Amino acid sequence: MSSTKMLEGVGQSPEFEGAAPEGEAHTLRRRLEVSHVVCLAMADASPAMAVLLLTAGVFQVGGTFGVGAMLILSVVVVLIAMCLGELASTYPSTGGSYSMVRSALPEPLAWITLFNFVTQGIVIPASLLLGIPIFLKNMLPWITVPNEVIAFVLLAISGAIAITKVEIGAKVNIAILFVQLIVVGLIVLAAIVAPVQNPVEIVFHPVVLENGQLVPLTLGIALATLAPAFNVLNGYDAVCGFVEELKGGAHDVGKAVIYAAILASILITIPLFAGVIAAPDLVAFLQSDAPIVSAVESALGPWASTIVNIGVIAALFNAALTLQMYFARGVFASARDGLWPPVIGNRLAELNRFRSPGWGVAALLVPSAFLIMMSSLDWLIMFAGTMIATVYFFVGIAAFWSRISQKRVPRPFKMPFWPLPPIIVVGFTGYALVTQTTDFLIGELVLAGIAVGLWALSKLWRKAA
Template sequence: MSDAPPTPRRPSGGGNARRKTLAQVAAENESHGLKKSLTASQLLLLGIGTIIGAGIYVMTGTAAAEYAGPSIMLSFIIAAVGCLFTALCYGELASTYPVSGSAYSYAYISMGEKMAWTVGWVLLLDYGISCTAVAAGLSGYANSLLATFGLHLPSCLTQATLQPVPGSDGTAMTIGWRFDFIGFLSVMVVTWLLVRGVEESARFNTLIVALKVGVLLLFLAMGISAINPANWHPFIPPAEPNFHYGLTGIFRAAALMFFTYSGFEAVSTAASEARNPTRDVPIGIIGSLLVCTALYLALAAVLLGIVPYRQLDVADPLAVATQIMGHPWLSIMVNSGATIGLCAVLLGLMYAQSRVLLTIGRDGLIPRLFAHVHKVYRTPAAGTLVLGLVVAIMTATLPIDILADLVSAGTTAAFAIVCFTVIWQRTHHPETPRPFQVPLGGIWFRGVWLGVTPILGMLFAFLMTLPLLLNMVHALLGGNPVPIALLGIYLVLGVLTYVCYGRYHSRLGRALQKQKDDQTAPDTPPETRSVSAGRQ
């Protein structure tokens, strides 16, 4: 073991490895055609706007009622600590490689095309399901707001097509003639904003973040006086089977809340549109995570102090709290702030997903439609429209109960890969300048750099993934194959997409093949070259 770096290890794989160089990435970053307009404050607000959303507005109630009770505050801390290690890894990679595409681009540089495709496909699952879950929560608060004014939409237009059977613990589903119209409409409105331009979207996001944070702070100020300390006892409810309460319930809730922090990752996808990405992107990533953790803890404490935790398994837990407080005007403000605020979350997530699609399409692994930049708006307009339509349909048909587990599984997988990429990069390219470096250091063991921060990040990702997988298996054994079937179908579709399309249309693959052909051409007999030329 040693603290000093040895001679840099070079990647294995020989000439068959499809791996981007730093020079290629830098050249692509300068020729992407996107507008560099985002400042550090806008990136920070993008992260805050994306993080503060479904976690506090929707999933806090479900996680507390089903798994953790008042100890949901410990779940928030566990999830935040795990995310912090990953955020630090994102900060190092984003400052070293200021490119769009986030973890996908980092993997392409370090581990090659196949791993990059795997990471990109997982990220698309992460963002896609996150968008759907947030839009479902937005629909719940919007319906609650409409009901406050006496407007009631029919149930067939307020619920998803697929719904869990009440009392089945997620092991049974029902399908019916239902379509979440508000959720569908909200996704299409955000899609239109993203098509128009990132600068306009950033201005909209700034206003929305200011509004929703202000409403949440007002809820905190008004709610402190309504806290009943008896609602915090027992702080850790006695354990029940299937991760309900107790110590296992805390970790199960932490796994569920893990995805609510994933908005900070959206900041890294904006590197190509940041004015000073090596400085501003790490500020946006780490700063938004720290700010939102403090706000999450305060809101969870007040919410659980006002409402008994078993009454919070609803789509609009803050609205339930304001009803108990007896302030109708506050209920209207909270519902309005949640409805509009979740629009900002949806905006940030869909922005991030559209930029990942843009980068993958630019590399040729998916159709070029997703890489086309509109000449007027200077955004990937066509790809964003396709993305918006897919997410809108998913929102209208899939329930949030399934979505939360799927998105958390995608998030933890992507985070683990990001942490591993830092280790890989430090091992193979220790000489690369890194404006921001992960703290806590590391050691060299048999030519491999083992960093404390990335290893802890991978450990937390594993701990968050385990209860999610066990929960999917439990649902499968109970007669509900939908969650694990959706995950399996998605993974198989990813393999087929790369095998049947991506590897043949890869820009890097074609460039390497051309280079190989150019190298072997001089060795070709003159008569063979003449025949080939004649055929052409």
């Protein structure tokens, strides 16, 4: 399908044969300020969760180069944000990354992006909510309710908030975000009060743990650390999922996503660096399942444990809620675009009485509830980094190709330093993908194969529509 056919309307989905009808029932309302969507993106980035939990996998792979990886990634995510900002202003659809790719590249690539995009909205909230009972029981050991039951209840609560007015979800997220900021501030305080490690050594002479011994970092290990790091410094792109509800619309989304990327980089990288500085023993630090938590407790004493537990619980719920709101809008946009069989798509393309995609939220909650019963989602969580890198890979290609092939299309926001941002993004994410371990590469190929297969099948129900 020609790319020019995909450019009809601002804030609407491209027209496809069999697409769900546009109209009041399928139109989101502009009720959010730039500050709201940036805070929603920060809730998705979830600094406390990223620093206290997600960094463990990065440190296990890359040792203290986890800090270096995040410093590098901080630059890359600003470049990604530039690509996202231009694409979101050019094709302002609530489908986020999926809609951007679909508006600029062939449809099979859009399906691959969609599956990598939405799968995160199923897997990650389930794993986050399963983590809450662990920290809750650390604070309140008398609780004996099974973790899965607690996670199910929290899934229902977060889902109930996600289907209400978007302003309610935004306000809840903003309130919880303040709790997270206190926690990451506590991590920085630990480095100031009790610094142990030399920051220069951490950055310029990173080490990894090998057979219980600290050894110098190798180039191969450094490269393998980059993709898992994507799962830590992520979420700023959630701004793009609320573009149709942003009062400034296409004009403001570009600067909003860049603000979010810069804030996420600062609020995640600095506390992570501080946590390593406060680590009393690097061997014990790198062996820990929650290295930053152990460093804070060692520096500030047992009283810090309670604050950390509260912060982690708030961060986990905060992120799960925002992810449900964000990815449900991607499901809604794909249904509005007519990608699914009418019997399913017509429901998913509806908005409820709160003008929110209630069926889109339900489409995520049901498989998430199933995954909660699995109890352990470690591999899927690590795989999330691969899915994120895949999405940004296609975003970079879309940002480059869109500027070349659709020169007459209005661009309310143009990325600076063109064409460096998309070239660097494609190169960086592409290399991060090819250096992944075999199991993650196979997982991505399977996901891409399913997506392309469904794209081919979709031609059948589009013809019948």
